[in-house]
Amino acid sequence: MPTIKDVAKKAGVSISTASYALNNVPGVHPETKQRILDAAKALNYYPNGIARNLKTKKTGNVGVFVYGFSGPIFSNVLEGIRQKLQQNGFNIIVSSRKSSENLLNERQVDGAIVFDNNLTDACLKNYASHDFPIYLLDRKLTGKNIYSSVIDNEAIVYQFISSMIKKGYKDFAYLSGPNDAYNNNRRYDGFKQALKDQKIKDHKYYQGDFTIEGGYKIGQEIIKSKQRPRFIYCANDESAIGLMKALREEGIHVPKDIALAGFDNIYLGEYLTPKLTTIGIDHVEWGRKVAQAVSDLIKYKKASEFEHPDGEIIMRESC
Amino acid sequence: MPTIKDVAKKAGVSISTASYALNNVPGVHPETKQRILDAAKALNYYPNGIARNLKTKKTGNVGVFVYGFSGPIFSNVLEGIRQKLQQNGFNIIVSSRKSSENLLNERQVDGAIVFDNNLTDACLKNYASHDFPIYLLDRKLTGKNIYSSVIDNEAIVYQFISSMIKKGYKDFAYLSGPNDAYNNNRRYDGFKQALKDQKIKDHKYYQGDFTIEGGYKIGQEIIKSKQRPRFIYCANDESAIGLMKALREEGIHVPKDIALAGFDNIYLGEYLTPKLTTIGIDHVEWGRKVAQAVSDLIKYKKASEFEHPDGEIIMRESC
DNA sequence: TTGTAAGCGTTATCAG
DNA sequence: CTGATAACGCTTACAA
Numbered sequence: 294m295p296t297i298k299d300v301a302k303k304a305g306v307s308i309s310t311a312s313y314a315l316n317n318v319p320g321v322h323p324e325t326k327q328r329i330l331d332a333a334k335a336l337n338y339y340p341n342g343i344a345r346n347l348k349t350k351k352t353g354n355v356g357v358f359v360y361g362f363s364g365p366i367f368s369n370v371l372e373g374i375r376q377k378l379q380q381n382g383f384n385i386i387v388s389s390r391k392s393s394e395n396l397l398n399e400r401q402v403d404g405a406i407v408f409d410n411n412l413t414d415a416c417l418k419n420y421a422s423h424d425f426p427i428y429l430l431d432r433k434l435t436g437k438n439i440y441s442s443v444i445d446n447e448a449i450v451y452q453f454i455s456s457m458i459k460k461g462y463k464d465f466a467y468l469s470g471p472n473d474a475y476n477n478n479r480r481y482d483g484f485k486q487a488l489k490d491q492k493i494k495d496h497k498y499y500q501g502d503f504t505i506e507g508g509y510k511i512g513q514e515i516i517k518s519k520q521r522p523r524f525i526y527c528a529n530d531e532s533a534i535g536l537m538k539a540l541r542e543e544g545i546h547v548p549k550d551i552a553l554a555g556f557d558n559i560y561l562g563e564y565l566t567p568k569l570t571t572i573g574i575d576h577v578e579w580g581r582k583v584a585q586a587v588s589d590l591i592k593y594k595k596a597s598e599f600e601h602p603d604g605e606i607i608m609r610e611s612c
Numbered sequence: 613m614p615t616i617k618d619v620a621k622k623a624g625v626s627i628s629t630a631s632y633a634l635n636n637v638p639g640v641h642p643e644t645k646q647r648i649l650d651a652a653k654a655l656n657y658y659p660n661g662i663a664r665n666l667k668t669k670k671t672g673n674v675g676v677f678v679y680g681f682s683g684p685i686f687s688n689v690l691e692g693i694r695q696k697l698q699q700n701g702f703n704i705i706v707s708s709r710k711s712s713e714n715l716l717n718e719r720q721v722d723g724a725i726v727f728d729n730n731l732t733d734a735c736l737k738n739y740a741s742h743d744f745p746i747y748l749l750d751r752k753l754t755g756k757n758i759y760s761s762v763i764d765n766e767a768i769v770y771q772f773i774s775s776m777i778k779k780g781y782k783d784f785a786y787l788s789g790p791n792d793a794y795n796n797n798r799r800y801d802g803f804k805q806a807l808k809d810q811k812i813k814d815h816k817y818y819q820g821d822f823t824i825e826g827g828y829k830i831g832q833e834i835i836k837s838k839q840r841p842r843f844i845y846c847a848n849d850e851s852a853i854g855l856m857k858a859l860r861e862e863g864i865h866v867p868k869d870i871a872l873a874g875f876d877n878i879y880l881g882e883y884l885t886p887k888l889t890t891i892g893i894d895h896v897e898w899g900r901k902v903a904q905a906v907s908d909l910i911k912y913k914k915a916s917e918f919e920h921p922d923g924e925i926i927m928r929e930s931c
Numbered sequence: 932t933t934g935t936a937a938g939c940g941t942t943a944t945c946a947g
Numbered sequence: 948c949t950g951a952t953a954a955c956g957c958t959t960a961c962a963a
Contacts (some may be wrong), residue, residue, distance in 0.1 A: 379709065399659065561880045
């Protein structure tokens with residue numbers, strides 16, 4: 294594996310001159326530079342990133358830490374992040390769980406975007422304390438070099454449920470996500486507030502977990518029960534899909550018998566029967582903005598303020 | 613940011629002794645060792661991975677290189693890879709496009725799993741030539757340190773189409789993926805061979821692109837045409853979903869008017885109306901096996917042979 | 932314009 | 948059992 298030493302030797306110059314030439318430092322004689330570049334090409338030389346990183350104390354890597362690799366939201370956010378980081382000349386490094394922790398502790402990234410509730414506060418704070426920026430997605434944490442971007446779930450769900458009440462629905466239920474999920478709780482807040490403001494006192498509550506399977510199980514329970522709600526608002530689309538499947542299997546018609554809606558606007562919602570009404574966020578754009586902010590933080594040590602994205606109600610057939 | 617030097621000083625020992633203790637090298641006096649460990653803890657010390665990597669010429673990272681971050685197959689494979697790499701003590705680093713190239717060229721990973729047809733052969737070969745192992749998924753390339761794992765698409769599609777012919781279908785069409793996609797072409801081979809062996813001479817061919825939108829567009833064309841096929845085999849599930857949507861919108865009943873099936877067994881297939889018949893691969897298991905092979909290659913320089921996964925026909929309602 | 936040499940934070944050899 | 952010290956491959960003062 295050729296090193297800069299080999300290049301220098303082949304070009305008949307010192308290591309430092311080779312380094313200058315390779316890094317486009319001005320002041321190298323054009324001819325010498327060409328000789329060095331030729332030598333590098335001939336040897337198929339690439340700088341050893343590790344060595345450069347050690348010396349410069351920069352890696353050029355931004356870590357994106359997630360808990361799992363599935364989910365449509367996740368992939369859209371990631372796509373946006375990828376675009377912006379590439380534009381800004383950073384490498385994107387997506388990682389998970391134990392690996393995320395290692396990469397943070399060992400400082401293999403210049404900054405991080407965290408989309409994972411299981412990375413501990415301590416780990417994040419320790420990393421940030423060494424002057425590395427961290428952006429948290431859908432999670433709140435404060436501290437030096439720590440930033441959060443949280444979607445205003447509450448407002449948009451409030452608006453949606455209010456409109457459904459105006460449309461005539463009265464008997465609501467909430468199909469929840471995990472209790473410790475920040476966005477689930479905000480959505481529930483919006484839901485409750487809308488009912489309250491429209492003087493609707495009661496509602497049913499089902500405990501789900503954001504998965505299709507979870508929604509399906511709840512659906513089966515609802516089928517058995519006598520008191521079926523007229524409208525079930527689901528904390529996310531996947532819950533809604535599972536629920537819908539269970540209802541369909543029992544011949545319960547959506548939206549005639551039970552209406553429902555979700556959150557996220559995952560792309561398959563449009564391909565279901567009936568098509569799923571939902572609330573969408575422009576996740577790609579969200580990813581872009583966060584990535585831009587992190588790039589700025591790393592380059593200029595200054596956060597670029599940005600508008601956290603709003604939700605959009607997407608009316609389709611399920612309510 | 614504390615370094616091993618700080619730890620050594622605090623514990624009153626030399627740097628090398630500190631290093632031994634921290635790395636569990638036997639032969640350090642228990643008391644000294646404890647003192648060092650305590651010092652490390654007190655200082656909140658973590659080794660600088662970059663420095664360690666430089667010295668040891670190992671990073672402990674395995675790169676997983678993809679073109680885009682979406683797609684259910686992709687996330688399942690990734691999940692399997694993650695599990696196995698974690699078990700083997702490697703960090704998983706998922707990356708894309710330009711970043712993948714950088715990480716390879718700069719040797720920031722000890723080995724790579726490539727699920728991206730756009731990384732050039734030259735880049736991969738150059739990396740592999742420096743004695744790093746590469747595993748390609750669904751892509752063929754030969755060379756030193758280069759391995760491929762390719763699903764036997766042909767055989768399983770052949771088997772499926774044959775069974776459909778036995779069931780009585782005669783008038784087939786193939787809705788294709790991109791022409792340069794290896795797996796699409798193998799699936800088409802299997803499809804054609806089955807027809808040929810059962811003496812079915814003709815079939816229609818539609819050019820798709822593996823996306824829902826592509827399938828939808830083809831569906832709209834088919835609706836307009838007079839000569840509709842009776843059975844459309846789709847190169848993947850997403851094409852099938854788009855196609856189904858178009859047909860449904862025109863009141864064409866699946867499977868009564870037109871039957872169809874896909875490939876991949878993406879999880880939403882089960883939630884469609886009608887439920888999609890498809891061919892599934894255990895992608896999580898595939899990921900696990902490939903990751904194990906790469907781990908072995910890195911650790912022992914020896915490839916563990918494994919059975920490349922077979923497909924499984926999943927009969928549901930669409931044919 | 933080019934070369935010398937120090938140093939980034941580790942590991943590992945060798946001597947004590 | 949512990950400590951000096953060289954080395955990993957690069958960048959970057961500083962000197963020539």
